[in-house]
Amino acid sequence: MQHFEVNYDGLVGPTHNYAGLSFGNVASLANAKAVSSPKSAALQGLMKMKALHDLGMKQGVLAPQERPDIYALRRLGFTGTDGEVLYKAATEAPAIFQAVCSASSMWTANAATVSPSADTANGKVHFTPANLTNKFHRSLEPVTSGNILKAMFAHERYFEHHTHLPDNEHFGDEGAANHTRLCEQYGHAGVEIFTYGRYAFDSSQPAPQKFPARQTFEASQAIARLHGLTDDNTVYIQQNPDVIDQGVFHNDVIAVGNQNVLFYHEQAFRDTEQKFAEIQQKFGDNPVHFIEVKTSEVSVQDAVSTYLFNTQLITPPDGIMTIIAPTECEENPRVKAYLDSLVERDNPIKRVKFFDVKQSMRNGGGPACLRLRVALNDEELKAANPNCLMSDSLYKRLTQWVDKHYREELAVDDLRDPALLEESRSALDELTQILKLGSVYPFQQD
Numbered sequence: 273m274q275h276f277e278v279n280y281d282g283l284v285g286p287t288h289n290y291a292g293l294s295f296g297n298v299a300s301l302a303n304a305k306a307v308s309s310p311k312s313a314a315l316q317g318l319m320k321m322k323a324l325h326d327l328g329m330k331q332g333v334l335a336p337q338e339r340p341d342i343y344a345l346r347r348l349g350f351t352g353t354d355g356e357v358l359y360k361a362a363t364e365a366p367a368i369f370q371a372v373c374s375a376s377s378m379w380t381a382n383a384a385t386v387s388p389s390a391d392t393a394n395g396k397v398h399f400t401p402a403n404l405t406n407k408f409h410r411s412l413e414p415v416t417s418g419n420i421l422k423a424m425f426a427h428e429r430y431f432e433h434h435t436h437l438p439d440n441e442h443f444g445d446e447g448a449a450n451h452t453r454l455c456e457q458y459g460h461a462g463v464e465i466f467t468y469g470r471y472a473f474d475s476s477q478p479a480p481q482k483f484p485a486r487q488t489f490e491a492s493q494a495i496a497r498l499h500g501l502t503d504d505n506t507v508y509i510q511q512n513p514d515v516i517d518q519g520v521f522h523n524d525v526i527a528v529g530n531q532n533v534l535f536y537h538e539q540a541f542r543d544t545e546q547k548f549a550e551i552q553q554k555f556g557d558n559p560v561h562f563i564e565v566k567t568s569e570v571s572v573q574d575a576v577s578t579y580l581f582n583t584q585l586i587t588p589p590d591g592i593m594t595i596i597a598p599t600e601c602e603e604n605p606r607v608k609a610y611l612d613s614l615v616e617r618d619n620p621i622k623r624v625k626f627f628d629v630k631q632s633m634r635n636g637g638g639p640a641c642l643r644l645r646v647a648l649n650d651e652e653l654k655a656a657n658p659n660c661l662m663s664d665s666l667y668k669r670l671t672q673w674v675d676k677h678y679r680e681e682l683a684v685d686d687l688r689d690p691a692l693l694e695e696s697r698s699a700l701d702e703l704t705q706i707l708k709l710g711s712v713y714p715f716q717q718d
């Protein structure tokens with residue numbers, strides 16, 4: 273049996289914009305109200321997907337969500353036709369209105385936590401959508417994320433879907449952005465590492481002072497229980513509260529893992545030594561490569577501004593472990609020098625490829641934020657929706673679709689344009705046909 277790590281990237285939605293919605297995410301606030309380009313954003317994402325496909329990786333596509341979220345506005349008491357709802361919300365509550373327009377579902381590392389079948393008690397692949405409670409605009413995502421994942425991984429013999437955790441800060445869950453899996457081979461049982469920012473039910477424990485910790489220990493534990501993981505294959509490790517206060521709002525901004533490698537910043541975690549010993553013990557006899565980047569080599573500030581750790585660490589079929597980095601890493605001389613030296617050192621990482629995902633980076637989303645990793649064996653892959661897998665023809669089809677439906681530019685004030693809602697819906701309607709998803713969007717179910 274063959275095993276693969278499939279990267280499912282979020283397709284950037286037609287309302288991609290910079291609204292400054294994410295307190296604690298430095299880039300989001302710094303670029304608030306800048307003019308975005310939904311078309312370039314979507315094309316940049318598609319180019320990265322195609323490049324990984326060309327490297328021989330299995331690459332999937334996750335559909336964006338419907339925005340503006342009229343249904344959320346109706347729940348908040350705005351009434352009338354869709355156009356009236358939009359107008360009233362934009363005029364009377366502009367901040368709420370901007371939040372319901374966000375294309376944030378593009379960062380699919382936050383769509384769900386996924387446990388491969390080799391790790392789970394019942395031998396199925398488990399999915400739990402992230403509730404994303406910490407930010408209102410992101411808390412609108414889990415129901416549709418769950419529907420899309422169910423439509424893509426429908427076969428009950430192989431896949432099990434859970435409801436997102438209770439919508440409450442006590443169980444704040446940000447999905448795979450705080451979840452790393454180490455393994456010998458993708459099909460072997462692995463160690464699932466859950467990283468959290470604070471304890472919800474124990475205020476005596478350290479927590480960040482300035483910026484929010486979005487993920488709680490209790491949420492991570494609940495996911496592990498739902499997925500049928502055991503103490504033997506899970507490790508819980510707290511993020512260093514100080515780095516959250518420096519803009520590390522998800523663990524994937526300061527650490528990334530793949531197979532037997534954990535690439536991380538010296539300041540990433542709390543109780544590092546003890547926790548790494550536990551990871552090694554649960555991993556087994558072969559050594560885990562813990563690749564530490566010292567503050568003297570790359571500061572936390574440089575790591576946050578370049579997203580050195582929000583890189584994808586992948587093993588394509590040629591066996592060369594590769595870092596997929598944003599061009600910001602190439603443009604920063606210290607980070608570039610570090611990466612040049614990294615591939616010369618004695619460790620499994622031997623190649624770096626740079627991609628321009630600047631449209632996403634300006635909202636704090638690097639290459640790793642844009643993808644959800646799903647490790648599958650060949651039977652499970654066969655059972656997954658084949659129309660969501662990247663190919664030369666799907667790439668062509670989707671770039672044409674973007675060219676047809678997406679705007680070149682979008683300012684925050686343009687979000688109130690009722691035509692944008694119609695454009696968005698007709699784009700998504702066509703997309704569900706291209707990806708053969710069925711009626712996953714609320715507007716298709718009215």
Ligand SMILES: N=C(N)NCCC[C@H](NC(=O)CCC(=O)O)C(=O)O
Binds near residue numbers: 294410449637640
């Ligand atoms: N690290 C990972 N995995 N994901 C990055 C998510 C970025 C996203 N930005 C935003 O939602 C900004 C939207 C705005 O400001 O318009 C967030 O903060 O949740």
